[in-house]
Amino acid sequence: MNKTDLIEHVSQTAAISKVKAKRAIDATMERIKDAVKRGESVTLVGFGTFDLGGRRTRVGRNPRTGAALTIEAARVPKFRPGKAFKNDVK
Structure with a gap:
């Protein structure tokens, strides 16, 4: 859809x-x-919660060269399905 x-x-x-x-x-x-x-959480009862999460700065690798590189910290949206939604999808 x-x-x-x-x-x-x-x-x-x-x-x-x-x-x-x-x-x-x-x-x-x-x-x-x-x-x-x-930074607010949005909860739709029975459906789920939209929230803001974060990722810390970390070291990654360039898959082509194998060289180390720094991956910057980031704010990322997250969704956690509610219990009713989980049960309906099963």
């Missing part, structure tokens, strides 16, 4: 136009991104 498929499904399920469904989905995704970017 891609975003277009999701818009189609929301449009049909909620009996709204595709334009309104797209706006709603875009607004939801934008709000989740903004909150996580600020």
Whole structure:
């Protein structure tokens, strides 16, 4: 499923136009991104939690040459599925 498929499904399920469904989905995704970017956790009960994690600076290897290189620290988005979501997927 891609975003277009999701818009189609929301449009049909909620009996709204595709334009309104797209706006709603875009607004939801934008709000989740903004909150996580600020370091907030976004919990959708029964679905999961979007959060911000981090990776420390570490040493890696260039696979071609084998030379050591430093991989910088990074902030990374994380998603932890909720219990109901996990159970539904089993």
